[in-house]
Amino acid sequence: MISRYTYSAPEALGELHFWCDDTHLRALALAGQRGFVEPRTKDLSMTLGDATARPIEQTVRRWLDSYVEGGIPDALPPIRLFGSPFQLEVWSRLVDIPYGTVTTYGTIAEDIARARGIPRMAAQAIGGAIHHNPVTIILPCHRIIGKDGGMVGYVGGLHLKRALLDIENI
Numbered sequence: 001m002i003s004r005y006t007y008s009a010p011e012a013l014g015e016l017h018f019w020c021d022d023t024h025l026r027a028l029a030l031a032g033q034r035g036f037v038e039p040r041t042k043d044l045s046m047t048l049g050d051a052t053a054r055p056i057e058q059t060v061r062r063w064l065d066s067y068v069e070g071g072i073p074d075a076l077p078p079i080r081l082f083g084s085p086f087q088l089e090v091w092s093r094l095v096d097i098p099y100g101t102v103t104t105y106g107t108i109a110e111d112i113a114r115a116r117g118i119p120r121m122a123a124q125a126i127g128g129a130i131h132h133n134p135v136t137i138i139l140p141c142h143r144i145i146g147k148d149g150g151m152v153g154y155v156g157g158l159h160l161k162r163a164l165l166d167i168e169n170i
Contacts, residue, residue: 002026005057009068012163016064016137020056024080027134028060030156036134063138070167072099079135090129094139100168102143105130123147131155137164 007016015031029036059077066073081091093108105123113121133141136155142164146152154161 003057005060007061007064009064012166013068013160018060020060021080023056024078025056025060025135025138026080026082028136028138029134030136030160032156033136034155034157036155067137068167070169076138079138081134083129083132083134086125087129087132090126091133091135091139094130094133094141094143097140097143099140100170102145102165102170104145104147106147108144127153140164143168143170 002019002021004017004019007018009016013030016028017031018028019026027036056077063073063077076095081088083091089112090108093111097103105126108126109121109123112126113119130141130144131153133139133155136142142154142161144152151158151161
């Protein structure tokens with residue numbers, strides 16, 4: 001069973017929603033996030049102090065608390081991702097982007113092309129996979145910028161991308 005939780009982030013980010021099964025985070029979205037497909041859920045409203053809260057919910061809340069307070073969270077919560085093989089390959093690259101740094105769609109495309117032994121890959125293909133990232137913030141797609149260093153695309157809007165980069169002092 002997948003359960004839905006709400007997290008009240010600082011005003012600049014607004015409300016976040018996340019979905020967990022018994023052992024893994026399945027999705028994390030900003031309120032009103034474009035293109036987000038909500039997993040099947042049974043709505044629950046629990047707080048961190050609730051004795052019936054499952055450990056995975058507490059783990060995700062602790063990670064988010066650390067992040068929004070400007071800290072570098074410890075280990076990622078356990079995450080279960082579902083997507084195409086290409087999406088999974090791209091999403092796995094997101095966790096390699098260090099806190100407080102940015103990279104480009106083109107750099108990720110070059111890395112994947114090199115790993116596959118092919119001459120090149122389109123940065124737009126990377127953007128397409130990142131657009132469907134089901135675990136925003138934790139899989140830090142906000143750390144991806146355009147090749148000219150400009151702020152480009154973010155499913156929550158550029159104002160939220162800027163707010164996330166501000167948290168990381170980028």
